[in-house]
Amino acid sequence: MKVAYYSPLPPDRSGIADYSALLLPELERLVEVNVARPRLSLPKRADVALYHVGNDPWAHGWIVEALRRRPGLVVLHDFVVHHLVAGMTLGRGDGEGYLGAMEREEGPVGRMLAHGVIDGLVSPLWETAPERFPLVREILNLASGVVVHSRYVERRVDEYGFLRPVWRIPHPAFEPPPRLTPDPELSGRPFVVGCFGNVTPSKRIPQLVAAFDRVRRKVPGSLLVLAGPVAPRFELAPMFEGLGLELGRDVLQLDYVDENRLWSLIAGSDVCVNLRWPTMGETSGAAIRALGVGRPLIVSDVGWFGELPDDVVAKVPPDAREVDLLAALLERLASDEAMRNALGAAARDYVAMEHDLRRVAKLYVAALEETAGGWFVREALLREVAVAAADVQLDASDPELSQVAEAIRETGVVK
Amino acid sequence: MRIAVCAPAVPFVHGGAEILAETLVDELRARDHETELVTIPFKWYPEARVLSQALLWRLLDLSEADGRPIDRVIATKFPAYVVRHPNKVVWLLHQFRQAYDYDRTELGQFGEDPFDRATVQAVHRLDRAVLGEARAVFATSENVAARLEDSIGLRAEVLPHPPQRLDYRCDGYGDFVLSVGRLDIAKRVDLLLEAMALGDPSIRAVVVGEGPDRDRLEEVARDQQLDGRVTFAGRVGSDELADLYARCLAVFYAPRDEDFGMVPFEAFLAQKPVITTRDAGGPLEIVADRRNGLVCEPAAEAVATAVSWLSIHRDEAKAWGRAGRQAALGVTWDAAIERLLSA
Numbered sequence: 001m002k003v004a005y006y007s008p009l010p011p012d013r014s015g016i017a018d019y020s021a022l023l024l025p026e027l028e029r030l031v032e033v034n035v036a037r038p039r040l041s042l043p044k045r046a047d048v049a050l051y052h053v054g055n056d057p058w059a060h061g062w063i064v065e066a067l068r069r070r071p072g073l074v075v076l077h078d079f080v081v082h083h084l085v086a087g088m089t090l091g092r093g094d095g096e097g098y099l100g101a102m103e104r105e106e107g108p109v110g111r112m113l114a115h116g117v118i119d120g121l122v123s124p125l126w127e128t129a130p131e132r133f134p135l136v137r138e139i140l141n142l143a144s145g146v147v148v149h150s151r152y153v154e155r156r157v158d159e160y161g162f163l164r165p166v167w168r169i170p171h172p173a174f175e176p177p178p179r180l181t182p183d184p185e186l187s188g189r190p191f192v193v194g195c196f197g198n199v200t201p202s203k204r205i206p207q208l209v210a211a212f213d214r215v216r217r218k219v220p221g222s223l224l225v226l227a228g229p230v231a232p233r234f235e236l237a238p239m240f241e242g243l244g245l246e247l248g249r250d251v252l253q254l255d256y257v258d259e260n261r262l263w264s265l266i267a268g269s270d271v272c273v274n275l276r277w278p279t280m281g282e283t284s285g286a287a288i289r290a291l292g293v294g295r296p297l298i299v300s301d302v303g304w305f306g307e308l309p310d311d312v313v314a315k316v317p318p319d320a321r322e323v324d325l326l327a328a329l330l331e332r333l334a335s336d337e338a339m340r341n342a343l344g345a346a347a348r349d350y351v352a353m354e355h356d357l358r359r360v361a362k363l364y365v366a367a368l369e370e371t372a373g374g375w376f377v378r379e380a381l382l383r384e385v386a387v388a389a390a391d392v393q394l395d396a397s398d399p400e401l402s403q404v405a406e407a408i409r410e411t412g413v414v415k
Numbered sequence: 416m417r418i419a420v421c422a423p424a425v426p427f428v429h430g431g432a433e434i435l436a437e438t439l440v441d442e443l444r445a446r447d448h449e450t451e452l453v454t455i456p457f458k459w460y461p462e463a464r465v466l467s468q469a470l471l472w473r474l475l476d477l478s479e480a481d482g483r484p485i486d487r488v489i490a491t492k493f494p495a496y497v498v499r500h501p502n503k504v505v506w507l508l509h510q511f512r513q514a515y516d517y518d519r520t521e522l523g524q525f526g527e528d529p530f531d532r533a534t535v536q537a538v539h540r541l542d543r544a545v546l547g548e549a550r551a552v553f554a555t556s557e558n559v560a561a562r563l564e565d566s567i568g569l570r571a572e573v574l575p576h577p578p579q580r581l582d583y584r585c586d587g588y589g590d591f592v593l594s595v596g597r598l599d600i601a602k603r604v605d606l607l608l609e610a611m612a613l614g615d616p617s618i619r620a621v622v623v624g625e626g627p628d629r630d631r632l633e634e635v636a637r638d639q640q641l642d643g644r645v646t647f648a649g650r651v652g653s654d655e656l657a658d659l660y661a662r663c664l665a666v667f668y669a670p671r672d673e674d675f676g677m678v679p680f681e682a683f684l685a686q687k688p689v690i691t692t693r694d695a696g697g698p699l700e701i702v703a704d705r706r707n708g709l710v711c712e713p714a715a716e717a718v719a720t721a722v723s724w725l726s727i728h729r730d731e732a733k734a735w736g737r738a739g740r741q742a743a744l745g746v747t748w749d750a751a752i753e754r755l756l757s758a
Binding site for chain 1: 463466467469470473474497499527528529530531532533534535536537539540541543544545
């Protein structure tokens with residue numbers, strides 16, 4: 001089987017580029033893959049196309065355009081793609097496109113809100129309330145099937161009335177470097193809390209910083225590591241100053257770090273924290289990395305993060321008690337080595353079992369094979385049943401045929 | 416209890432699976448259970464047929480018969496286990512192997528085009544649904560259980576099936592090696608034939624069974640100039656089979672990654688050692704090298720060496736056959752039926 005593969009890839013710096021770099025070699029062992037590149041000629045004739053769709057218009061706009069030309073299997077890395085749609089419409093001077101997208105999502109009210117955004121009367125919705133307007137409908141309409149990473153997104157897709165097949169496939173585990181050594185910059189600290197990936201408000205950075213401030217008072221010399229590009233207009237300095245936190249002494253803030261440095265920072269962290277609210281339905285490569293090398297991990301009790309088993313991660317609901325609970329958990333983990341070890345061991349086992357790369361690649365092949373040929377199988381089966389029914393003069397309205405339909409549904413042969 | 420034993424049938428073909436189903440019916444009846452064998456012919460080609468033939472089983476209503484409830488259904492293999500029943504128990508001989516471990520091998524039937532690949536995936540989905548709904552799933556060997564778990568993540572309890580009832584006895588250790596089983600390419604009877612050409616010319620082979628590979632095997636025997644040293648006995652009756660077991664030197668049974676196979680237990684009940692190969696799968700759960708048989712490489716030279724060794728070490732052949740008998744006696748219909756009905 002030949003697969004046309006659409007995804008950002010390194011040197012692009014994104015979680016989805018890393019994801020594809022990880023998945024592709026394993027997938028290529030099982031099926032023939034032609035990787036598409038932006039602005040280059042389309043891949044050679046393929047049985048099925050696989051589109052990785054995320055929320056970044058620069059990384060994924062060309063992929064959506066390809067999807068418009070040819071339907072295929074869509075990997076929905078984010079359920080909320082408002083930023084993508086805004087970039088592909090307003091970002092290209094196509095106000096009507098944005099109006100249409102908002103109208104498809106929310107009807108006339110959506111269109112009016114979009115007018116407000118265009119006229120500057122309403123703050124950009126992709127910044128203020130993207131989760132209220134996911135704008136995923138066009139993607140779903142074009143998809144022959146959808147791959148999701150969580151039950152949360154599976155449920156959201158179902159709520160959209162999506163009737164074509166959905167596969168839930170875990171994020172594959174990254175392979176750590178053969179010799180994993182803690183980053184020397186973290187040595188000598190009594191307690192290190194690591195937070196990795198893009199630094200954005202939805203990562204609950206203010207809440208994390210506030211909780212860390214309490215911990216460092218009880219465990220002097222503790223260090224908070226924030227490693228990842230900071231979102232535009234997201235000011236960290238006033239937050240640190242307000243709590244008396246000093247860069248270098250209390251906080252190590254780094255921009256984008258390469259893969260080796262990322263691993264060494266994770267290895268040097270006593271606890272990793274990966275909070276999220278609102279969630280766009282995403283998973284986290286940083287969280288998978290931390291779990292894979294047995295780092296204790298604290299996550300928000302939402303979306304994919306909330307679906308991680310309770311014995312594998314510690315969870316904090318994003319509510320009024322978030323900072324209190326997070327601080328209490330960090331304090332407990334700082335003093336309880338046995339708890340850190342137990343969480344770490346469970347995390348490592350869980351990732352080895354659930355997120356095994358070879359298993360993930362096989363699940364992708366199953367989804368691709370069904371997308372490519374499922375329709376033909378369904379048609380052949382139904383044709384055979386129809387011919388037999390016609391031979392014995394059964395009419396479409398006869399209850400016997402309802403029983404046949406029920407039997408087909410029960411056995412799952414038609415997805 | 417009223418029990419329906421469900422097993423597919425391939426018209427004009429009779430092998431271990433059919434014997435198991437028939438024997439199960441007999442054994443249940445012997446224990447005063449009202450039992451019927453329910454079969455539907457199964458044709459698995461062309462590829463599109465696989466699913467529609469499986470669907471036939473789903474359309475059966477085995478909840479009751481003639482106004483009286485059927486208490487339990489015991490299904491043995493694909494696609495019989497597609498049947499719907501609230502008390503469905505599966506005693507799994509094997510899944511549809513063309514969609515699993517045979518896929519993309521010389522024993523497979525599905526190609527690389529989208530239709531074929533999607534059919535394979537549909538079989539997997541079907542198995543997840545209809546095996547997942549069963550009250551209990553037993554596998555006839557650890558090999559079958561492991562394949563099931565690897566493929567669809569379902570764990571089955573291992574419940575070996577006892578051999579068919581025959582007048583098992585040992586009348587000595589004669590001058591022939593016996594092969595019993597359906598003649599298809601996966602059973603690798605050609606290994607024995609090629610070994611005959613390489614080994615002691617005083618030892619013969621008797622091949623019992625019918626199947627699509629018979630013509631090719633007879634040609635192999637001719638090519639190897641085994642005139643008079645190989646007998647293709649075809650399908651034989653119970654008395655003749657018991658007699659062959661009773662008189663042979665040893666039994667050869669070396670399919671590739673076999674599910675389980677009744678033959679080793681039958682050989683053991685006749686106190687005969689079994690020659691098998693390291694890649695035989697299920698038989699390796701029963702045959703222990705130099706304890707109740709010989710486990711050799713899957714090569715004609717190695718099989719020839721094993722046959723020759725047994726022909727000149729008759730005391731070991733006897734001792735290993737007797738050791739095998741002790742193991743086989745522990746696998747009883749009483750135990751199997753108690754598990755099948757108590758699940």
